Amino acid sequence: MSKSVSDIQIYFKQLRLAETAEGLPELIRLAEQSSWTYLELLEQLTTYEIQKREIKSIEKRMKWAQFPYQKTLQEFQIEEQTALTERQLKQLSELNWLEQFCNLILLGPPGVGKTFLAIGLGIEAIRKGYQVTFVTMGELVQLLKTQEFTRKAQLQLKRLQSSDLIIIDDIMYMAMDQREANLFFQLVNQLYERSSIILTSNKGPEQWTELVGDQGIMTAILDRLLHRVEVIHMNSDSYRLKHQQRVFN
Numbered sequence: 001m002s003k004s005v006s007d008i009q010i011y012f013k014q015l016r017l018a019e020t021a022e023g024l025p026e027l028i029r030l031a032e033q034s035s036w037t038y039l040e041l042l043e044q045l046t047t048y049e050i051q052k053r054e055i056k057s058i059e060k061r062m063k064w065a066q067f068p069y070q071k072t073l074q075e076f077q078i079e080e081q082t083a084l085t086e087r088q089l090k091q092l093s094e095l096n097w098l099e100q101f102c103n104l105i106l107l108g109p110p111g112v113g114k115t116f117l118a119i120g121l122g123i124e125a126i127r128k129g130y131q132v133t134f135v136t137m138g139e140l141v142q143l144l145k146t147q148e149f150t151r152k153a154q155l156q157l158k159r160l161q162s163s164d165l166i167i168i169d170d171i172m173y174m175a176m177d178q179r180e181a182n183l184f185f186q187l188v189n190q191l192y193e194r195s196s197i198i199l200t201s202n203k204g205p206e207q208w209t210e211l212v213g214d215q216g217i218m219t220a221i222l223d224r225l226l227h228r229v230e231v232i233h234m235n236s237d238s239y240r241l242k243h244q245q246r247v248f249n
Contacts, residue, residue, distance in 0.1 A: 012024065019053060020045055023048055061131060066133065068119075071123075072120050073124055076113065076116060076120050080113075083233050093124050095121075095124065098130065101228060102196055103198070103199065103226075104230050105205065105225075105230070106118060106199070106232050107201055107233050113234055118169065118198045131162065131164050132164065132165045132166075133165075135160065140160075141184070143160075145179075168198070168199050169200050170201065171208075173202070175211040185217050204231075208222065
């Protein structure tokens with residue numbers, strides 16, 4: 001007994017091929033119009049399922065990332081920057097630094113594109129299958145301080161800790177007391193050589209110690225953040241801290 005298209009759709013759903021089940025009527029119509037062979041039809045069915053799953057996976061990771069807005073690297077106005085060349089931006093977008101657990105520090109005054117570039121790199125990472133989380137420094141400190149008391153904070157931190165790339169926006173925009181610095185150190189230590197971090201700030205690392213109640217803790221934080229790092233002054237020259245592994249060739 002021949003089965004109807006709706007019957008076959010049910011079978012596909014039972015096999016957890018929900019995307020193919022939904023697109024089956026259109027695929028059958030195209031197969032008839034184009035006289036696909038059995039092999040061509042199977043290829044189209046499997047390709048359709050894979051592509052749809054990838055689209056949904058990207059959408060899920062984009063939601064997970066919690067970007068304040070979505071701007072891609074293609075929208076980044078490289079001609080307005082003196083800190084990066086086209087070649088360097090391409091190197092960043094290739095994400096080899098992410099595979100090597102390198103960090104990026106984007107420095108500069110408000111409005112020069114630090115967050116824009118960070119988000120663009122985050123979106124590129126998501127497109128290539130990485131898990132990304134965006135958080136402001138203020139939000140992060142609050143999460144760290146409330147993790148012992150709220151389930152929501154625990155879940156958000158767990159998501160952050162399982163990410164391949166963490167973007168921390170406006171780091172050190174305000175002073176941290178000793179407890180906050182210690183909590184931040186614990187997080188950085190957990191992420192060390194397991195994830196990459198992009199930090200944006202209007203103050204250089206040499207100024208961060210002045211904003212922390214415990215210089216010893218800040219030294220330990222910097223030791224981990226700056227082990228593998230590229231420091232980029234937006235609208236100025238890019239420079240590397242001494243003795244660090246390079247991101248740019």
